[in-house]
Amino acid sequence: MSVEKNTRKLDKGIVRDFSSRMSYASYLQLPTLLSAQQPVSEPEHHDEMLFIIQHQTTELWLKLVLHELRSAAAWLRADDLGSALKGIARVKHIQKTLTEQWSVLATLTPTEYSQFRGFLGNSSGFQSSQYRAVEFVLGNKNRKMLPVFESDPEAHSMLEELLAAPSIYDEFLAYLARQGFDVPAAVLQRDVTKAHEYTPELVPLFKHIYENAAANWGAYEACEELVDLEDNFQLWRFRHLRTVQRTIGMKSGTGGSSGAAFLQKALELTFFPELFAVRTEIGQ
């Protein structure tokens, strides 16, 4: 029979007593999670809740992105390309969600934000250790980012560890070398604590892979997945920049930077420059 009075009957078997069973809330630690939204504005500004939740959801997804990318680097090191690609595919979906999510924050008007911005003091997304960690895992290392985390030993040591570890790109290039591809020795022996810099000697290798994709399918697919990762990362940065422009215009940032101009410069950074450079060479 169909639902009566627009009310669904509850199945007999539905478990109701959680006095000695694991429940939804206890498994997910919801009391902890849902007590972490504490506006600092006084009197409390209605829209600060949006601001906090937008950041917290981003940090939660960044936690998973980091978890997957670190594992993907380890899979590459273990010559398991399939598992690495599976993790990267998941990261790409998270990135899309994060980029889409900017539209929620775009409902915050400049007037509303200006009413509680002063309460944020010098806190800023610039101090996001997980965001910096993702940049490091992808190969955009910068030791100068570390002092910001000196008052947070856990974050600081995580970033120090990632600074010293090969990036996912370093691991991919080492994997290619082990597969018999002609990877320049200088690339394999580079100082991994520095940002990866454009190495023109790598382009012929990628040209070979792209022009013989069918014969090198795994390597080719991995290259395209990395291109997607960089693309998605830049789309997030771009939406951040546009949100900043529409919310605070040309004001300087709470973190002390010039604001939009500083963020604009990040759009010129690149994780995998050779994978973009190879496009110019295809068919030539």
Ligand code: HEM
């Ligand atoms: C109205 C919303 C926002 C404004 C006006 C804003 C503004 C800014 C500004 C001006 C900076 C430059 C650093 C500074 O001097 O403070 C910055 C950096 C940053 N923000 Fe935001 N932001 C907003 C929302 C967000 C959100 C939702 C996130 C997500 C976690 C975020 C993450 C970051 C990150 C990771 C950086 C460092 C970027 C880099 O180093 O290139 N921001 N933000």
Ligand SMILES: N[C@@H](CC(=O)c1ccccc1NC=O)C(=O)O
């Ligand atoms: N930097 C922003 C403030 C801001 O957006 C923010 C403040 C505290 C925690 C995270 C933030 N998000 C990104 O920077 C501003 O200058 O208005």
